[in-house]
Amino acid sequence: GNSVTQMEGPVTLSEEAFLTINCTYTATGYPSLFWYVQYPGEGLQLLLKATKADDKGSNKGFEATYRKETTSFHLEKGSVQVSDSAVYFCALSAVNFNKFYFGSGTKLNVKP
Amino acid sequence: GAGVSQSPSNKVTEKGKDVELRCDPISGHTALYWYRQRLGQGLEFLIYFQGNSAPDKSGLPSDRFSAERTGESVSTLTIQRTQQEDSAVYLCASSLVAAGSGANVLTFGAGSRLTVL
Numbered sequence: 001g002n003s004v005t006q007m008e009g010p011v012t013l014s015e016e017a018f019l020t021i022n023c024t025y026t027a028t029g030y031p032s033l034f035w036y037v038q039y040p041g042e043g044l045q046l047l048l049k050a051t052k053a054d055d056k057g058s059n060k061g062f063e064a065t066y067r068k069e070t071t072s073f074h075l076e077k078g079s080v081q082v083s084d085s086a087v088y089f090c091a092l093s094a095v096n097f098n099k100f101y102f103g104s105g106t107k108l109n110v111k112p
Numbered sequence: 113g114a115g116v117s118q119s120p121s122n123k124v125t126e127k128g129k130d131v132e133l134r135c136d137p138i139s140g141h142t143a144l145y146w147y148r149q150r151l152g153q154g155l156e157f158l159i160y161f162q163g164n165s166a167p168d169k170s171g172l173p174s175d176r177f178s179a180e181r182t183g184e185s186v187s188t189l190t191i192q193r194t195q196q197e198d199s200a201v202y203l204c205a206s207s208l209v210a211a212g213s214g215a216n217v218l219t220f221g222a223g224s225r226l227t228v229l
Contacts (some may be wrong), residue, residue: 004154032216043116043220044203089155093216099171100145100218102155 002027006090006103006108010085013080013110021106023064023090033057033066033073037107045087047075064092085110115139116221118204124227125194133189133224137206144187145218146179147203155203161187194228201225 007022017046025031035047035057048057053068062077090103117136125131137144146158157171161181172178176194181187191198205218 034217036218036220041222043222044205045217045220046217049217091155099160099168100155101157102147104152104154112171 002031002092002094002099002101004090004092004101004103005053006088006106008104009087009107011106011108013108015030015082015110015112016079017110019075019077019080019084019108021088021090021108023073023075023103025071025073025090027071027092027094029094029096030068034091034093035062035064035073035075036089036091036102038089039087044089060103074077080108080110082110082112084108116204116206117182117221118202118221118224120224121222122227124201124226124229126229128193130190130192130228131194133191133202133204133226135189135204135206135221136189137185137187138208138219140184141206141208141219142184143207143216144181145205145207146187146189147205148173149201149203149223151200158189158202191226194226196228199226199228 008024027096032051034049036044038044049060050057050066056065064075087105087107089105119134142163144161147155159179174201176192179189201223202223205220
């Protein structure tokens with residue numbers, strides 16, 4: 001079956017610290033992988049995506065690399081800001097299936 | 113519209129009552145999804161509409177749950193005889209292309225928070 005597992009939060013960091021949020025997946029076939037972000041009081045929005053192995057998605061200083069050999073899509077940022085405080089969701093969309101599968105979300109708190 | 117609009121944003125109801133949640137997708141988006149998010153948990157797929165095709169209802173948790181969509185416009189999610197375990201945020205998302213495409217990206221509404229007392 002298809003599923004996504006991501007590290008539990010909350011994650012609390014100081015401003016300018018390095019961020020890693022782990023995400024691993026199980027999928028039938030070759031899925032597309034996504035990170036969505038939910039800022040306080042807002043809906044989920046796409047942060048970045050990768051559609052095939054070894055692709056790197058990037059946006060707003062965040063990066064994630066599609067690793068087929070380790071079935072992972074870890075989110076990284078070199079220097080977080082207070083404005084990055086949000087809940088981050090890892091997700092996959094399996095080819096030819098209708099559903100997106102989401103992880104449980106990881107809350108990030110960045111302190112000044 | 114400019115984004116996915118959901119209403120009501122908050123709904124408090126008594127156990128046993130029926131509730132109706134509404135989703136206005138982005139104009140032109142053919143695909144529409146409903147998800148449920150219980151407190152501290154991930155997104156649980158409920159139902160998927162794609163154009164005029166038969167919807168994928170495989171995620172609906174019981175026959176108390178139903179959803180309708182007319183063409184490529186508004187969708188309503190109805191929960192009959194609500195139970196306390198139905199308390200959650202109900203999220204709607206729409207997409208321009210069919211699922212399973214690498215180009216497919218979901219745009220979410222802000223959600224409808226349902227509390228069943």
